[in-house]
Amino acid sequence: MRIYNTATRQVEEFTTYTPGLARGYVCGITPYDHVHVGHGRVYVFFDMFRRYLESLGYEVRLVVNFTDIDDKIIAKAREEFGPEAYKRWREVPERYIAEFFEVSKRLFIKPAYAYPRVTENVDDMVKWISALVEKGFAYVAPDGSVYFEVGKVPNYGVLSRQRIEELIAGARVEPEPGKRNPLDFALWKSWSPGEPWWNSPWCPGRPGWHLECVVMSTKHLGVPFDFHGGGADLIFPHHENEIAIAKAYFGVDNFAKYWIHVGYLTVRGEKMSKSLGNVITLREVLSKYSGEALRLAYAMSHYRKPMEFSFELLDQAEDIVKTLYTAYDELSQAVADAGDADRERVDIGNFKAAFYSALEDDFSTPEAVQQLYAAAKYIISTVLHKVDKLSKNTVLAILADYVKMADVIGVLERREVAKEVEEAVKALVEVRARLRSERLYQLADYVRERAKALGAELHDFGPRTYYTIRRRG
Ligand SMILES: Nc1ncnc2c1ncn2[C@@H]1O[C@H](COP(=O)(O)OP(=O)(O)OP(=O)(O)O)[C@@H](O)[C@H]1O
Numbered sequence: 001m002r003i004y005n006t007a008t009r010q011v012e013e014f015t016t017y018t019p020g021l022a023r024g025y026v027c028g029i030t031p032y033d034h035v036h037v038g039h040g041r042v043y044v045f046f047d048m049f050r051r052y053l054e055s056l057g058y059e060v061r062l063v064v065n066f067t068d069i070d071d072k073i074i075a076k077a078r079e080e081f082g083p084e085a086y087k088r089w090r091e092v093p094e095r096y097i098a099e100f101f102e103v104s105k106r107l108f109i110k111p112a113y114a115y116p117r118v119t120e121n122v123d124d125m126v127k128w129i130s131a132l133v134e135k136g137f138a139y140v141a142p143d144g145s146v147y148f149e150v151g152k153v154p155n156y157g158v159l160s161r162q163r164i165e166e167l168i169a170g171a172r173v174e175p176e177p178g179k180r181n182p183l184d185f186a187l188w189k190s191w192s193p194g195e196p197w198w199n200s201p202w203c204p205g206r207p208g209w210h211l212e213c214v215v216m217s218t219k220h221l222g223v224p225f226d227f228h229g230g231g232a233d234l235i236f237p238h239h240e241n242e243i244a245i246a247k248a249y250f251g252v253d254n255f256a257k258y259w260i261h262v263g264y265l266t267v268r269g270e271k272m273s274k275s276l277g278n279v280i281t282l283r284e285v286l287s288k289y290s291g292e293a294l295r296l297a298y299a300m301s302h303y304r305k306p307m308e309f310s311f312e313l314l315d316q317a318e319d320i321v322k323t324l325y326t327a328y329d330e331l332s333q334a335v336a337d338a339g340d341a342d343r344e345r346v347d348i349g350n351f352k353a354a355f356y357s358a359l360e361d362d363f364s365t366p367e368a369v370q371q372l373y374a375a376a377k378y379i380i381s382t383v384l385h386k387v388d389k390l391s392k393n394t395v396l397a398i399l400a401d402y403v404k405m406a407d408v409i410g411v412l413e414r415r416e417v418a419k420e421v422e423e424a425v426k427a428l429v430e431v432r433a434r435l436r437s438e439r440l441y442q443l444a445d446y447v448r449e450r451a452k453a454l455g456a457e458l459h460d461f462g463p464r465t466y467y468t469i470r471r472r473g
């Protein structure tokens with residue numbers, strides 16, 4: 001398969017350092033407020049990418065961190081707890097990390113290999129900084145902060161394709177007292193009154209963001225590893241600076257082979273973000289729509305393009321989810337009506353081929369979703385009508401191919417239905433069949449209406465009746 005690599009600005013063949021194993025790191029949230037639909041786009045993308053790699057046979061180790069100490073967290077704690085902030089600040093990240101896990105579950109995001117937190121890795125970070133100072137890549141400022149000296153690494157700017165001179169001229173980074181060069185960035189930030197702090201050889205303080213991600217990723221994944229990603233806003237300076245640190249520390253050219261960046265989720269063309277005040281939280285969306293509908297909505301845009309969020313898009317996606325379940329439920333029931341031999345040729349091979357080749361080509365989920373949806377509609381319009389002319393093996397093979405595709409996108413995650421519900425609906429189907437055989441059509445229709453009101457839709461295929469059960473929650 002081929003994927004776009006920000007480091008080379010090219011769509012490249014994806015191969016891993018260790019055959020059969022894919023190791024990746026995604027920059028996690030700064031847990032100082034509710035997770036929003038923009039964040040969701042990044043984590044759902046990497047979950048689909050992971051599922052796709054798994055479908056190709058890879059073992060995937062995906063690490064997602066939490067930046068659980070940061071200026072924004074401190075500010076939020078002060079706002080909430082006033083003078084108590086110094087003691088209670090940890091409640092802020094704890095609350096939003098819990099929320100992240102809650103919505104991840106409802107979005108059917110598979111658990112990561114590890115979820116490292118900055119506050120649990122400060123000792124390692126201090127060791128790294130000492131080594132970087134010793135190697136001459138970092139210096140201690142008068143206030144005890146430690147800065148990384150960007151000019152000491154060759155090719156700074158490789159990822160964002162910028163030259164140091166241009167960056168300085170562009171004045172995109174504010175000069176700060178204590179820095180030798182405005183592009184230098186803090187590896188260790190000295191403590192200010194009222195802030196949380198950790199001990200270090202230089203001064204009490206806390207680590208800097210760029211260092212944190214290099215330490216945590218390489219700790220869990222080794223060096224070099226296969227892919228590193230996040231939202232497109234992280235290319236510069238965050239990922240650029242991660243690369244510079246790793247280059248200095250390990251002497252490797254690039255500590256991750258593929259750099260994968262997800263485009264912005266926008267509202268009226270603007271990036272959804274806290275600072276712009278146009279945030280829609282995942283909790284809000286997931287109180288009205290299924291996690292599967294949101295996954296489909298994300299998948300309907302190519303990951304590198306901006307995606308305009310709307311509730312109409314979610315309505316549309318929810319309808320698709322319903323069709324996907326109808327095809328799954330009814331095809332599962334139809335297996336029992338299939339015979340021993342195929343008297344007709346029916347398969348979903350063309351949808352399957354197009355589905356996988358779309359993903360193979362820079363992960364084109366919009367095309368893949370179309371193929372999955374087309375397969376569902378074909379199952380409903382054609383396969384279900386012909387099951388009595390097909391062998392069980394054929395029907396089972398179609399079902400298996402269909403489910404495998406759905407598993408990559410992460411839909412049909414609620415396919416298990418409680419046995420009691422299933423039995424109750426079956427009983428209604430039987431009663432209705434009896435009524436029809438006794439020509440009591442009005443009563444038969446009544447049963448169907450009641451079943452529908454309770455969340456079970458009955459569909460007739462000649463003498464056979466299949467049903468789909470509405471998923472809740
Ligand atoms: N609107 C968005 N579209 C796509 N990705 C986003 C969006 N907002 C944030 N991200 C990504 O989500 C991940 C977590 O981001 P982080 O917690 O740093 O939030 P943030 O960018 O500060 O968002 P906000 O400004 O809304 O607080 C990052 O990879 C970031 O690039």
Ligand SMILES: [Zn+2]
Binds near residue numbers: 026027
């Ligand atoms: Zn990061």
